[in-house]
Amino acid sequence: MLARKFGTRMAGRGALIVFEGCDHSGKTTQCRRLVEWLQQEQIPVEPFRFPDRTTAIGQMINGYLSNKQDIEDHAVHLLFSANRWELVPKMRTLLESGTTLIVDRYAYSGVSFTAAKEGFTIDWCKNPDRGLPRPDLVLYLNLTPEAAAMRGTFGKERYEQTDMQLRVAKNFQLLKESYWQVSDVAHGPLVNQSWHKTYQGCDQGCSG
Template sequence: MSALVKSRGAFIVLEGCDRVGKSTQVLRLLEALTEAGVPNKVLKFPDRTTSIGKHIDAYLRRKLELPDKAVHLLFAANRWEVEGEMKSDLLSGQTLVVDRYAYSGVAYTAAKKVAPLWWCKAPDIGIPAPDVVFYLKLPAKVAEQRDVYGDERYEQVGFQQEVEQQFEALRGPQWIELDASRNIESLHKDILAKALEVIRAVDRQPIGELWTDDAVVQSSS
């Protein structure tokens, strides 16, 4: 396959509840894009290597307790930490493949019922907007059967079902829902085909900003 040279890279996000196979599909996509000659870079949120990310890591491993709203703001700050780097990478022609993004931050906090959806979205207003979101959907009862389920704070079936409902409320026109119970290779082929379409389509389009046109968020915040 010939290399795809574009004026900017595409911003590709994989979302979904815990243990649906996002990390596996991210790796498969990166390998395929590299083989296709597409400059690419992977990001995973939360980024546990940053100063803020280390606090998040301790929280997720149950080694640190924090109020729910404070945790939410930490997750948002963790994304803003690399906002400038993300834009620079995209404008240099690199395609970003991101494992979880602001949608997860909003869905998980909203599922706790500690704040309305508009409040949860507000800290991420203006962050770079994805060109496509691959939403991997899998029943929580099925995900529960996968290896090491339950190792981290949020891996509880009842809570994951609440998270799924919040994801449904966040879906937008750039979202593509995929059945995560399918064969890994079949799922990968569908993701790759659409990803290549998006990479070609963004061409010289400007980088979007997340939720800046959301009237409900703007009026409520």
């Protein structure tokens, strides 16, 4: 689906690391912690989060997710993809300069959520994202939708419904590839040391 294979990062390039998972699985918290650790290690790093709600496209998506406006399902899927594409030039520039990117959601979320709707196939949902920079590592945070529903403000946004999240979780399983690592977060957050080792392993593998 995406352009670059794991293990082909040139020396001096940054790593592209993505956190994925269903809503309220802890992705944002783990992204922040990994960014903070990399900063402490004086490793150039930049966080990204999709959808990026600061752009014009992102503001349309925000209105949709917060139930302030309705958008036809095909159209909103393309908006989510366009929101990723509009940041690709910045992402590529940073990667080529040696900056590691820590990304909260990516194309896999876009595919998993739209394919959870009636009348959509995973193959169709993949098409708009073909050619995006491919992650060196995807960290999938595994949490059941039932457990996620007990967290925070679950239910506030459009897709935060247990039935929807169950279908999304099944789609994520269909998208897993060799460069994914799955972490069970049902019993608490990831231990810092575990993703420190994960990053180091990714960095060594990508540079080889």
